[in-house]
Amino acid sequence: MAKETMESFGAWAFYLGLIVALVLAVMPTVLSAGWTILILGFLGIIVGLLNIGDKELQLYMIANIAFLVAANGFTGVLTALPVGTGGITFLASFVHNIILFVAPGVAVVALKALYEVAKE
Numbered sequence: 001m002a003k004e005t006m007e008s009f010g011a012w013a014f015y016l017g018l019i020v021a022l023v024l025a026v027m028p029t030v031l032s033a034g035w036t037i038l039i040l041g042f043l044g045i046i047v048g049l050l051n052i053g054d055k056e057l058q059l060y061m062i063a064n065i066a067f068l069v070a071a072n073g074f075t076g077v078l079t080a081l082p083v084g085t086g087g088i089t090f091l092a093s094f095v096h097n098i099i100l101f102v103a104p105g106v107a108v109v110a111l112k113a114l115y116e117v118a119k120e
Contacts, residue, residue, distance in 0.1 A: 010050030017043035021097035025090050040100040048105030048112075057113055064106040071095050 017040060024036055031039070052060045078092040 013043050013046040017101045021101050025094035041104040044101045044105035048108035052109050071099050
């Protein structure tokens with residue numbers, strides 16, 4: 001029962017992280033950059049700790065590394081576009097917020113993987 005509760009909490013942390021990233025992309029001045037990083041990073045760490053077991057570890061790492069590389073490139077493309085529309089600014093901000101959310105979780109899971117490899 002406790003494991004199911006923790007997994008449920010981790011799933012809700014993931015959804016909350018996506019919602020917070022979206023809201024902060026729509027209203028970027030609501031929080032300072034420091035608070036944005038702190039909140040999204042904390043939620044990402046919770047997701048990494050609670051949602052990823054040994055079975056999902058490898059797929060999670062590959063998917064997130066691919067996402068982080070692609071998202072950084074995509075953000076560069078969006079910011080280089082010569083169009084001054086708010087939609088592009090919003091999209092670039094949203095992708096950046098997702099990066100802030102995902103990266104700490106990847107770091108936690110990578111440390112867990114390093115520990116598992118070193119333990120053997």
